[in-house]
Amino acid sequence: MLIDFGDAGRSFSTVDPITLELSTIFHMQRERLPAGWPTEGILSQWSSIGSYTQGCGFGPFIAACRDWANAEAASPEEVFAVAYGYAMRQLKYEDTDKALARSLIRVCIARLV
Numbered sequence: 001m002l003i004d005f006g007d008a009g010r011s012f013s014t015v016d017p018i019t020l021e022l023s024t025i026f027h028m029q030r031e032r033l034p035a036g037w038p039t040e041g042i043l044s045q046w047s048s049i050g051s052y053t054q055g056c057g058f059g060p061f062i063a064a065c066r067d068w069a070n071a072e073a074a075s076p077e078e079v080f081a082v083a084y085g086y087a088m089r090q091l092k093y094e095d096t097d098k099a100l101a102r103s104l105i106r107v108c109i110a111r112l113v
Contacts (some may be wrong), residue, residue, distance in 0.1 A: 008111035013072040014082045022067035022083065024058065025100055026090050043103040046083070047111055077112060 025038065039055050045051040050068050053059030069079045083104060090101040 014078055015086075017065045017068035017072065018079065018086055021062055021069070022086055022104075024062065025104075026093075026096050027087075035071045038100070040099055040103045043100055044107060046104055046107045047080070079086045080108045080111040085111065 025043070038052070042052060042055075049063055053062050056062060066079075069082070070076070073079050073082075087101045087104040087108065090096040091098060
């Protein structure tokens with residue numbers, strides 16, 4: 001699965017791990033992954049990787065992406081700022097779950113303000 005090739009370009013180093021992590025939610029081939037995760041409620045806990053990945057069949061993958069993002073970030077807020085931008089871009093695509101995108105946006109705003 002190739003993710004976001006159309007949006008390739010120079011950016012913050014946290015964009016790659018955040019894109020990889022969030023592709024499990026927003027990629028157009030997401031239906032190939034186990035259904036039912038995440039819900040809006042689960043996504044509202046995105047800031048806590050332990051709570052967020054509880055019950056996720058590929059939690060270690062998500063945690064590894066987040067560890068990579070945190071290792072690359074200049075600050076914890078950078079991870080949330082990049083995730084916010086990623087979620088905002090999802091609103092322009094017809095095939096993404098807008099409720100999940102808005103849930104992630106709310107988490108990021110709460111962390112950044």
